[in-house]
Amino acid sequence: MTEDASPGLTVARIVDPWVLVAELSVGLEDSRVTFAYPPFGEGTHSAVGRLISRNGLEFPTGDHTVELLYAAVMGPKGDSNASYALEIRNAMPLLLFQTNHWFKEGVYIEQGKTPKGMRNVSDKERLERLLEDATNLPNGIRFSRDQTIRFAPRKSYKDGELDYKEVANDGFIIASCGIGRAKKLSELSLESGNEFRTWLPRIDSEKPYDRTVSSLSYGGSFSEANARIDFRAMRGYADGYAFGVKKSLPKNLI
Secondary structure, eight states: OEEEEETTEEEEEOOSOOOOOEEEEESOGGGOEEEEESOEEEEOHHHHHHHHHHTTOBOOOHHHHHHHHHHHHHSOSSSTTHHHHHHHHHSOSEEEEEEEEEETTEEEEEETOOOSTTOOOOOHHHHHHHTTTOEEOGGGOEEOTTSSEEEEEGGGOOSEEEOHHHHHHOHHHHHHHOHHHHHHHHHHHHHHTSOEEEEOOOOSSSOOEEEEEEEEEEOSOTTOTTOOEEEEEEOTTOOEEEOOEEEOOOTTOO
């Protein structure tokens, strides 16, 4: 970076574009996902998403990001990879590339999407058509065959503080990242010894539809027992970080 200065104006000129420094692989052998390092951000979903696309990478969804956070928090603390784990922990919040469509009946989630204008335009019929041959999970949760469209009924999720057992069974969390990774978030919540909190929009007769994106953050350091986990459904203008995906999880993992 070089700087050109003039009276009342300082310009920071970026000389080098984003450069791949390392590849971070997490998960088991049959479900590994590889991320590009360093992360993109700090920026909005739209801004960070453009950079990810420009560099030929996939958007990180909840499926991907939970695996990354779990490895950073639960992995060995003193090995040669600990510095990368710490940097992941410092890149908060982690942006999840999913669009959440909220109705009084529940939430539809489109995986791998960037927000486009965040216009509150209901398209429930299109989403339901994509779920016609869905896989039915407990508590009325449904995943499309390619798992890119997901639905959780209103009675299946909670806004506010969740204990670790509630995290593993929460419909919005399962629809965002799958059953196995909801259990991993539950384990993180148990390890932290403190609250897990969701921040969801209010849907009622005055506001029958809303559209948001999501982020996931883990507060505190390795030595702190009071770390906090936030899973937010938020407006697209909030800033955060994202690790572009080089190799995705298999599609048959719910």
